Amino acid sequence: MISGEQEAEWVFWGVTTDSPVAGHPLLVLKVGGGSTEFILGERGFIHFxxxxxxxxxxxLEILRPSDPPSADDLVxxxxxxxxxxxxxxxxxxQPPLGSFCGRTLKLVGTGGAAATLARLHVGMIGQAAEPLSAHPLTAQQVSAQVERLWALPLAQRVKLVGLSAQKAxxxxxxxxxxEALMEDFAFDELAVSANGMRYGALIASAEALGHGASLGCDGSQRPLFGASLWPPQHDKAPKPPPHT
Structure with missing residues (x-):
């Protein structure tokens, strides 16, 4: 078993290798079956x-919606x-988010739920020719997917292009x-990255073995970030500039 802290580091490090979101301050959301991980950071440093x-x-166990879900179930x-x-x-x-006030903070989802949303959005099955992060969803598009999914019975959801039966x-x-996070914290866009925990763990392993390069998400060879940035730092993170 790995610790929650190590899992968060691997998730964050994996996501930061995804070129469409690399180099930006990020709020990474990994929605799992029993919990959701929130990771806030930039340039290899985890702030929260x-x-x-x-x-x-x-x-799902708490709400137990009917099949098909009713309008009251969604409410x-x-x-x-x-x-x-x-x-x-x-x-x-909210307090750590306040440190990034006035700066562009990207919201990135990773994991099965986020990947499914992206695939539903562009009508993909399996692996796409482009990385999932090339297809961000607006807040309106996320809400449209919520309305669409909650209006269908399970038998119809399993037929949707991009949605596996196991995730239906x-x-x-x-x-x-x-949808709730984007509404509550006023995020306009959700990027989705397939470079999550497993990708970060592979990079960590390569660093530990002293390899000089790794394969990027596009298949090209890229230098690894070096021991100075791996693992992501917690105690010496550069403070964001004060908001004026």
Whole structure:
């Protein structure tokens, strides 16, 4: 078993190798079955990391929507998430987010729920010719996917291009979690990265073995970032400039 801190480091490091989002301050969201990981950082430095008991399977068990979900089911889900973000997430996340006030902070989703949203958005099955991060979703597009998914019975959701049968139930709360975050913190766009924990773990292993280069997400060879940036630093992170 790896620690939550190490998992967050690998997730963040993997995402920062994805060229469309590399070099930007990032809020990375990894939605899992039992919890959701929030990671805030830039340039290899993690400023904030926290796991909340908010996962797709957990939320599905709490809400137990009908099949097909009713309009009231979606209203109840959105209300539950709004209350959870207000009570549990905002008090922890808002202070570190304030350090980036006035700067462009990119929201990046990684993991199964985020990848499914991206594939549904562009109608893809399996691996795309372009990285998932090349297809960001606007807040309106995320909400449109939520409305679409929550209006369909399971038997119809499994037929959607880009949605696997294994994700057809948990995508309901998964999509709603991203919608709730974007609404609560006023994010206009969601980028999606396939370079998550496994990719970060591979890079860490290559660094430990002293390899000088790795394959980028486009298949090209790139230099690794070096011991000065791996693992992501927590105690010597450069402070963002004060907001004026």
């Amino acid at each position: 990391r926290r796991s909340f008991p908010l996962g797709t399977v957990r939320l 109840r889900c959105r209300r539950w998430l709004k209350e959870f973000f207000c009570r549990a997430v905002r008090p922890k996340l 139930d948990v995508i309901l709360p998964g999509a709603a979690i991203f």
